[in-house]
Amino acid sequence: MRLPLSTLEVFNAIAQHGSLSAAAQKLGLKRSTVSHQLKNLEDRLGTALFIRTTRSINLTEAGRALARSSGPAFDQLADGLESALTAGHSARGTLKLAISEIAYHLVVREALVSFQELYPEIEVELLLTDALSDVLGEGFHAGFRMGGMIAQDMIAICLTSPLQTAVVASPKYLAENGTPENPRDLLEHNCLRYRFQSSGQFAPWTFTGPEGDYAVEVGGSLVANSSPVTVEMAARGLGIAYSFRDTCLESLASGLVEEVLVQNRVSIPGINIFFPREYRSMTPLRLFIQHLKKKPVGA
Numbered sequence: 001m002r003l004p005l006s007t008l009e010v011f012n013a014i015a016q017h018g019s020l021s022a023a024a025q026k027l028g029l030k031r032s033t034v035s036h037q038l039k040n041l042e043d044r045l046g047t048a049l050f051i052r053t054t055r056s057i058n059l060t061e062a063g064r065a066l067a068r069s070s071g072p073a074f075d076q077l078a079d080g081l082e083s084a085l086t087a088g089h090s091a092r093g094t095l096k097l098a099i100s101e102i103a104y105h106l107v108v109r110e111a112l113v114s115f116q117e118l119y120p121e122i123e124v125e126l127l128l129t130d131a132l133s134d135v136l137g138e139g140f141h142a143g144f145r146m147g148g149m150i151a152q153d154m155i156a157i158c159l160t161s162p163l164q165t166a167v168v169a170s171p172k173y174l175a176e177n178g179t180p181e182n183p184r185d186l187l188e189h190n191c192l193r194y195r196f197q198s199s200g201q202f203a204p205w206t207f208t209g210p211e212g213d214y215a216v217e218v219g220g221s222l223v224a225n226s227s228p229v230t231v232e233m234a235a236r237g238l239g240i241a242y243s244f245r246d247t248c249l250e251s252l253a254s255g256l257v258e259e260v261l262v263q264n265r266v267s268i269p270g271i272n273i274f275f276p277r278e279y280r281s282m283t284p285l286r287l288f289i290q291h292l293k294k295k296p297v298g299a
Contacts, residue, residue, distance in 0.1 A: 007041040010034055011049065017068045021055055092121035095284040096140045100130050101226060102145035105248050105273050107159050107292055115291045122284045127267055130225070131198035141285050146178070147269030155277055160270035166245035166265075168257040170237045180240070181215045182262050183207040190239035191218035192230040203227075205242045207264040218242075231257070244268070 006194070013023035021214065024031040042049055049063035057069060099108060104126070116124065120180040145156075146163075167186075180186050186205065202223075204215040220239050224230055228245045234241035235256035241248075245265070251257045273292070279285055 007037045010037040011041055011066065015040060015059060030278050046087050059206055073298045080202055089211045090281055091119045091287060093121045093284050094125060096125045098127050098129055098140045098143040100144055101128055102244060104128060107271055115288060116174060119287060130196045133205060141279055141282065142275035143272050145274060147191060148246045154274045155274040155280055156274040157289060158270050158272050162270050165242060165266045166248050167232050167242050168231065168248050168259050169240040170257055172237045173239065177259055182249065183261055184217045186240065187214055191220035192222045192233050192239045192241045193220060194227050195225055197224050197225040206266050208266050209264060213266060
């Protein structure tokens with residue numbers, strides 16, 4: 001790929017290679033074209049830039065002054081063009097991701113170390129946010145989102161199967177306060193709630209029943225913008241937490257918490273990674289997605 005040549009680029013090629021013929025070969029031009037562009041530049045400047053003899057071509061004082069000032073700029077331009085041509089097409093560079101805490105814990109956490117061991121020259125930058133990020137406008141290469149709430153001009157790839165919710169509490173809490181048999185029983189319990197940092201809204205406690213899905217507006221002594229925090233506090237006996245079941249698997253397996261209201265679980269669409277179409281051939285992003293798809297949720 002070559003951008004249109006400028007007369008200054010022709011000048012620098014002659015200065016570097018010492019002849020019109022060598023410069024023409026380097027630039028892929030006819031010798032007559034190089035000679036014509038040099039004459040045009042000298043005419044515009046009103047001074048000769050080279051002393052020509054039958055055996056050599058040498059810079060004049062004006063030519064040396066121009067070479068000193070323009071040479072570094074052209075080297076920098078060449079480096080910039082090379083970077084632009086290779087950016088995103090090799091296993092190196094920066095990959096900027098906007099990701100919710102849930103997506104981080106369920107999809108990325110277990111895969112990140114092994115990914116960077118495989119591709120140490122890819123720098124991954126994570127912004128943990130529950131906001132619906134404008135990927136292009138905010139300078140990210142990709143974002144993560146639940147379900148299908150993704151703009152039509154984006155490519156979305158689902159990374160998980162549908163997720164189930166879970167209501168959990170410690171055996172100690174349930175022994176002291178009773179086990180809720182119906183979601184509305186939660187109104188009598190200390191419920192540990194999640195508040196979205198971006199909107200300030202509480203995450204709904206949604207359940208399913210004979211008449212479909214519905215929400216229960218619970219209350220309690222703890223509000224956090226971290227779902228794992230609410231689950232941890234539930235494991236310590238503070239109250240009841242509502243989260244995705246996959247985030248509770250370790251605590252359930254160890255017996256730190258028990259799941260209640262199993263019959264009222266709600267299924268939520270899986271986690272998607274989404275990105276602008278312009279980044280579909282970006283190598284670091286492609287490699288990252290491939291790696292995530294090899295690591296199932298809970299692995």
